[in-house]
Amino acid sequence: MPTDPVGRFLAALDPDHRKVVGAKPQEEQERLAAAWERELESDDELDTLDELSPSAAEAEAARRVMEDRT
Template structure:
């Protein structure tokens, strides 16, 4: 996992979620970032949002991963 993906994931989070995720172990942060990348790639609705606002699509995917545990979840 590239640190760049983790940095982009953290930047896409709301301040509240960013603080929560930053307090987790680094390995878990990387798993969440990987789940975020996968969410961006597979969700068709995010493709439409991405055309209008890439930052909004990234933020929505990050929220889904943290709140919904899409692929990352709390361990």
């Protein structure tokens, strides 16, 4: 499992979004990963979900970040 923010963000994305984000410049990937981390930290619903399933919380935060960007 990746430990860097970009790697963790890419792992949390669905395959289609992973491909799209993977094709973006590194700076854009880092910006999206930072937005993803902020989403994970700031949303109380995700805190609850994280207790039940950390990977589900990460996937939901990734979905939200990508939804906001499209």
